[in-house]
Amino acid sequence: MVDEEHRRERRQRVLKGASIISGITNSEISCTIRNQNSGRAELKVPVESRVPERFVVYVPTDGVAYQAVLRWRRNDRIGVQFIGTLPKPRLHYGSA
Template identity: 50%
Template sequence: MTDPNQPQKERRFHARQTVLKEGTIVTESSTIKCSIRNQHAHGAELRVDPSAIVPERFILLVPADDARYRAALRWRRNDRLGVQIY
């Protein structure tokens, strides 16, 4: 049983940097606006419209970084997406 007074153990392999950037998910047939909430060298957490259909693999455009990443969907919870970028 966990102690509610103790901080949760960090299970992530890479430290996340909190950010607030706009991005676009680009697929073969559509574009989906998103916001980037945290980011590290190998991944990011995105927020999208909960009804958006996001494929397993896509291109993530981040104008603030002048960057284009190949991305893979790793998890989804409502409007939050965890993606691996490479």
């Protein structure tokens, strides 16, 4: 768990639909970004979802795929750190 005082930059509350894309077959998990800053975000994911340590978070409204590392998990919420960006994944199943 990340203590609030250890954050360098407060995350701004947002509500964006997104997809976690992972694996060789680009398996996709629908999620919602609840808050975000330039380097980190909190995502709401289905409790039963298996989220790997490293993955891509594609945000259609931003047109950006963030390379992410899992930092913590608590029930249906995960904290991620962004380590880079990519263009829209070619094999993204959703629209945009």
